[in-house]
Amino acid sequence: MPSRRRTLLKVIILGDSGYVNKKFSNQYKATIGADFLTKEVQFEDRLFTLQIWDTAGQERFQSLGVAFYRGADCCVLVYDVNSMKSFDNLNNWREEFLIQASPSDPENFPFVVIGNKIDVDGGNSRVVSEKKARAWCASKGNIPYFETSAKEGINVEEAFQCIAKNALKSGEEEEIYLPDVIDVANSGQTRSTGCEC
Amino acid sequence: MIADRAEDEEKWLAAGMTGLQQNAFHMHRALDSNNLRDALKYSAQMLSELRTSKLSPHKYYVLYMRAFDELRKLEMFFKEEARRGCSVIDLYELVQHAGNILPRLYLLCTVGSVYIKSKEAPAKDVLKDLVEMCRGIQHPVRGLFLRSYLSQVSRDKLPDIGSDYEGDGDTVVDAVDFVLQNFTEMNKLWVRMQHQGPAREKEKREKERSELRDLVGKNLHVLSQIEGVDLEMYKETVLPRVLEQVVNCKDEIAQFYLMECIIQVFPDEYHLQTLDVLLGACPQLQPSVDIKTVLSQLMERLSNYAASSAEVLPEFLQVEAFSKLSNAIGKVIEAQVDMPTIGVVTLYSSLLKFTLHVHPDRLDYADQVLGACVKKLSGKGKIEDNKATKQIVALLSAPLEKYNDIVTALKLSNYPRVMEYLDNETNKVMATVIIQSILKNKTQISTAEKMEALFELIKGLIKDLDGIPDDELDEDDFKEEQNSVARLIQMLSNDDPEEMFKIICTVRKHVLTGGPKRLLFTVPPLVFSSLKLVRQLQGQEENPFGDDLSTTPKKIFQLLNQTIEALSSIPVPDLALRLYLQCAEAANDCELEPVAYEFFTQAYILYEEEISDSKAQVTAIHLIIGTLQRMHVFGVENKDTLTHKATGYSAKLLKKPDQCRAVYACGHLFWVDDQENMKDGDRVLICLKRALRIANAAQQMSNAARGSTGSVTLFVEILNKYLYFFEKGNPQITVASIQSLIELITNEMQSESTTPDPATDAFFASTLRYIEFQKQKGGAVGEKYEPIKA
Numbered sequence: 001m002p003s004r005r006r007t008l009l010k011v012i013i014l015g016d017s018g019y020v021n022k023k024f025s026n027q028y029k030a031t032i033g034a035d036f037l038t039k040e041v042q043f044e045d046r047l048f049t050l051q052i053w054d055t056a057g058q059e060r061f062q063s064l065g066v067a068f069y070r071g072a073d074c075c076v077l078v079y080d081v082n083s084m085k086s087f088d089n090l091n092n093w094r095e096e097f098l099i100q101a102s103p104s105d106p107e108n109f110p111f112v113v114i115g116n117k118i119d120v121d122g123g124n125s126r127v128v129s130e131k132k133a134r135a136w137c138a139s140k141g142n143i144p145y146f147e148t149s150a151k152e153g154i155n156v157e158e159a160f161q162c163i164a165k166n167a168l169k170s171g172e173e174e175e176i177y178l179p180d181v182i183d184v185a186n187s188g189q190t191r192s193t194g195c196e197c
Numbered sequence: 198m199i200a201d202r203a204e205d206e207e208k209w210l211a212a213g214m215t216g217l218q219q220n221a222f223h224m225h226r227a228l229d230s231n232n233l234r235d236a237l238k239y240s241a242q243m244l245s246e247l248r249t250s251k252l253s254p255h256k257y258y259v260l261y262m263r264a265f266d267e268l269r270k271l272e273m274f275f276k277e278e279a280r281r282g283c284s285v286i287d288l289y290e291l292v293q294h295a296g297n298i299l300p301r302l303y304l305l306c307t308v309g310s311v312y313i314k315s316k317e318a319p320a321k322d323v324l325k326d327l328v329e330m331c332r333g334i335q336h337p338v339r340g341l342f343l344r345s346y347l348s349q350v351s352r353d354k355l356p357d358i359g360s361d362y363e364g365d366g367d368t369v370v371d372a373v374d375f376v377l378q379n380f381t382e383m384n385k386l387w388v389r390m391q392h393q394g395p396a397r398e399k400e401k402r403e404k405e406r407s408e409l410r411d412l413v414g415k416n417l418h419v420l421s422q423i424e425g426v427d428l429e430m431y432k433e434t435v436l437p438r439v440l441e442q443v444v445n446c447k448d449e450i451a452q453f454y455l456m457e458c459i460i461q462v463f464p465d466e467y468h469l470q471t472l473d474v475l476l477g478a479c480p481q482l483q484p485s486v487d488i489k490t491v492l493s494q495l496m497e498r499l500s501n502y503a504a505s506s507a508e509v510l511p512e513f514l515q516v517e518a519f520s521k522l523s524n525a526i527g528k529v530i531e532a533q534v535d536m537p538t539i540g541v542v543t544l545y546s547s548l549l550k551f552t553l554h555v556h557p558d559r560l561d562y563a564d565q566v567l568g569a570c571v572k573k574l575s576g577k578g579k580i581e582d583n584k585a586t587k588q589i590v591a592l593l594s595a596p597l598e599k600y601n602d603i604v605t606a607l608k609l610s611n612y613p614r615v616m617e618y619l620d621n622e623t624n625k626v627m628a629t630v631i632i633q634s635i636l637k638n639k640t641q642i643s644t645a646e647k648m649e650a651l652f653e654l655i656k657g658l659i660k661d662l663d664g665i666p667d668d669e670l671d672e673d674d675f676k677e678e679q680n681s682v683a684r685l686i687q688m689l690s691n692d693d694p695e696e697m698f699k700i701i702c703t704v705r706k707h708v709l710t711g712g713p714k715r716l717l718f719t720v721p722p723l724v725f726s727s728l729k730l731v732r733q734l735q736g737q738e739e740n741p742f743g744d745d746l747s748t749t750p751k752k753i754f755q756l757l758n759q760t761i762e763a764l765s766s767i768p769v770p771d772l773a774l775r776l777y778l779q780c781a782e783a784a785n786d787c788e789l790e791p792v793a794y795e796f797f798t799q800a801y802i803l804y805e806e807e808i809s810d811s812k813a814q815v816t817a818i819h820l821i822i823g824t825l826q827r828m829h830v831f832g833v834e835n836k837d838t839l840t841h842k843a844t845g846y847s848a849k850l851l852k853k854p855d856q857c858r859a860v861y862a863c864g865h866l867f868w869v870d871d872q873e874n875m876k877d878g879d880r881v882l883i884c885l886k887r888a889l890r891i892a893n894a895a896q897q898m899s900n901a902a903r904g905s906t907g908s909v910t911l912f913v914e915i916l917n918k919y920l921y922f923f924e925k926g927n928p929q930i931t932v933a934s935i936q937s938l939i940e941l942i943t944n945e946m947q948s949e950s951t952t953p954d955p956a957t958d959a960f961f962a963s964t965l966r967y968i969e970f971q972k973q974k975g976g977a978v979g980e981k982y983e984p985i986k987a
Contacts, residue, residue, distance in 0.1 A: 008273055010266060030461035032418040033411045036349045051269055061458075063411040065255060067262040 007046060009167050012069055012101070013054040014093045015078035015114075016086035032061040034068055041157075043164035050160060069101035074110045074163045079128070081115045081147070087128045087136075094140065110166040111143045112159055119149035209251045213260050217246045221267045228274045233283075237292060237304065240271050244300035247339065254338060254408040261342050265349070268307050272350075275311045285312045298333050302343055305330060310350040313362060320362040321371035324351060328378050337390040338409070344383050345412045348419060351375070358425035369425025373434060376423070380416035381442050384455070387413050388448040406450055413451075414458040421462040431467050432474070440478045452482045456491045465502035468495065469512050476525040480532055488529050489540040496522060496547035503554040513555045519562055522548055523569075530573060538577065539585040545570040546592040553599040560608055563596060567611035574618045586623040589615060593627055597634040604640060606631075607650045616654060621662045625678060628655035632681045636688070643691060645699035652707045658682050660710045679718035686722040690729070697730050698748040705760060713767045720764055724776050727753050727760070731783050750787045754780065758795070770807035774800045774817055778824040785830045793828065794835050801842060811851040815859070818846050822862050829872060840866050844884070853895035857911050861888035861918050868922065878929040881922055885930075888915050889938075900950060908954040909945045913961045916942065920968070924981070932984045939965075939987065 034053040041048045053068050069075075075097050079086040094111065103109045115133050118126065130147065137143040144166075146159045220243035227235035247264060249257070279285050289312055292304035309327045313320045327347055334340040354360075355375065356367035363369070390406055420426060420435055436459075443455045459475070460468065468475065475495070479488050503513060513519070526544050530536060545566055552562040570592065580586050593615060596606045606612055619627060631654055634640070642648050652659060658678050686704060691697040701723070708719040731750045757780050764773045781796035800821065808817050821843055831839065843866065847859030864884035869875035892911035899907040916938050923930040942961060945951055965987040972982045 008269055010269075030418075030458075032414040032458060032462065035352075035418075035422075037353050049269075049273065061411050061414060061461075063408050064258045067259040068265075070259075070262060071266045 007048050009048055009050050009073040010071055011050050011052045011074045012072045013076045016089050041160045041164050043161055048164040066100045072101050073167055076112045078114045078116050080117050081128045082117055082120050082125045084127050113137050113143050113145045114159055115147040118147050206256055210256045213246045217243050217263055241295040241300040244303045245297055248299050254405050272307050275308055279315055285315045285317050306347045306350055313354040320356045320367045324375040328375055337386045340386045341383055341409055341412045344379055348379055357423050372423055376416055376419050377438050383413045384442055384446055388446045388451050410454050417458045418462050428467055428470055432471050436471055436474055444478055444481045449483045449485045452486045460495050469516055472521050480528055489544050493543055493547040496551045500551045500554045519552050538580055538582055539588055541573045542585055542588040546588055549592055549595050553595055564609045564611050567609055567615050571611050571614045579620045580618050586619055590627050594630050601638045602640050603631055603635050607647055613653055624657035628658045629678055631655055632685050636684055645703045648700050648703045659707050679715055683718045683722045686726055689726045694734055694748050701727050709763055716763055727757055728783050735787050754784055754792045770803045771813050774803045778820055782824055785828050788830055790830045793830050797839055815855050818859050826865050853891055857888050857891040860884055861915055878927040881927055882929040885918055905952045906950050907952055908957045909942055910957045912942045935985055
């Protein structure tokens, strides 16, 4: 029986550019705190429940801080392909996440990067090329990269599939509390750096 | 004390975390072995850690988040249990056996979430039950977090339109009711904090409240995300009930924060359609609430909305947004007698930006806003507050940014009146902003009247305000600002010469009041702008009736003469001399001999009386010679006088080499290519011979003083002049004279007393190469050069 803890995944979405779980709208609407949603994803024969904390985009009200970063299984970084600043900020977001969430193995923590709004103005206003984005992802330990359109949310599903796949690979090593449950035979296995999709 | 407290808090948090993790571990084992009883027991123990009162909201949140994550695993287990056939209703009953109320309610909310998902009972009933049960916790911090938990787990299970939980009597109304009720209860808990505990801990309490505010505000965000909350429902239910709570809670912190939330989380068009209601709430808030910030945020949002697309503008007109906002601001300012100037200006600045975006065609609205601002500022004298003056600059810059055209702003009668309230320093900053706008947009100021108005606005840069020179001004800053004034004057233009003349007269009138330091920067561009007008008129037929009123070059020249004279107060004779010569040349092109002669006379007087530095003299004399050479308007007599003077000046320069160069340059005065009557070969030759004599004398002087003759550069230069006039066909310049000059130079160069100079050698060599080159050209030129032996 698959471990319950490995089919329940906590995902944090960060970045200057919003979307993913929100319906895209040009209308400005501030977000207060993080938006919390659950989503079920089928990967291979397993059903994963993702708890998604989405704070990407718009102005942030966060009077209580970011304690919700802790215990995350994956962090999705979103930027707007039409805004260089949002791309430049990915690094800040990544570092801020690693500091605040302080995962046990920051080098191999699974991130996913999403380039958003590729369809705006028929792609004419795009300023961050796919190549540039992929190069950045490669430099940060082969972070999987996806591009999504604002209107239709294409590839969002693939991104979530990837998160599930990542979790399946790295899931065996997540037990932290009380060492007597760790399977000694598994402890020597090589760590993955994220999926290749 | 504070450090101790923080340390203690860390310890308490660590202890809480350990307790929580231990129980979570046992809960996991119970879950893995499907032991429901143990799972409930340990989860309740785990949740008991949240009963602490020792942690600040920040630290409590860390503990809460940890419990939240653990409860997700329990929730999964409950789901599986339900799938395995365990009744959710039984689970719902079962968890209520937990001993303590706080763990019991957390567990209840967790099962409740599964309960709604199972659809075994209507969502609205479960939600209603939960939101009522949460009343059991009246401790503000614990209560707020518990209700926040309820809000989070129910977030995606509300019977919203299009959701899985709608239907069977469950409607979006139930969803909205539930969130509104939770919001109201949370706000009450939050406000109550203010009144608990000793008065001396007010500051600490307010800090804690500030940390907790987003838990309350989150409910408004949830409301804004509910699909079914359309404009109608927002207008009829959501906004009135939210505002009712905001107004009735009578709490300054809550009112300010929640108004900000309302403005930020709901869509623009909702705000537009409910302006009356939202603005109507403002006067009902506590007097200490910072309403100006609230209103400014609202207007900023609406301005951005208006700027986003022209399609939305009719909406603004339809609801008469401007007059509503304008009224509301008036009321707020009236009600808050003590509002500082910055508050007043900020409000009007936001309103002005709003009207500029929404009603770009209604200048009267903009003027109305400025007028209201003036009214409020009147009687306060110059504004001292730095931030307030900055706001005024923002206020006054808004129309410039919107229209990119100062001329539009000049139509605003209250614009200069607002500027009156700026201190001298800020007045200048504003003047610079205005000029930059004109320069950037190349705005044409089309009438003297507008120019007058413009100079009224920028007078801070034109003259010393209050008649007191500002000694403390940084030199570079002064140059910068005066240069921008100069650029403004330089770009004056108008196709109608009559109007242009009036504009120049206006500018001149103001500029001449600027004092010596400014004239240096402003007179030259004024002169050139006037000359531009002369060029414009030149070639036009003079009015045959000699109408005194019409603009003629003569009139402009008279004005120019007086304008340049103003420079004598600085004094800058070399600049004045250049300007006189420039005018003389323009007069020459207008065939005005007496005028041109007068300008030359002025230049000569300056040369004789004011320019005493020998370097400046050299520069001046070459300018004089160059200009005089281009003059064709002079009759023989005038020409002779001026030429004679110029050659006289040349021969009297201090240094021999300077003398020599000026004298051979005078040669050009007697030989003008395109004028047959201006080719006096004899006098050219006299000049060149005289230059040779001076060069000789220079060598001898050098020999006597230093023991070496110095270089032969002067001779090579003179040789080049010989070649020039030879080529031009001056009959006095013969092959023999050139030949002997070449020999002279060759001998001198070989002489032992001559200082070797590679530059001169190269100069001479290339001169000889030129002769060879001309020879090889053949034809008439080649034939002419042929006899010269290099």
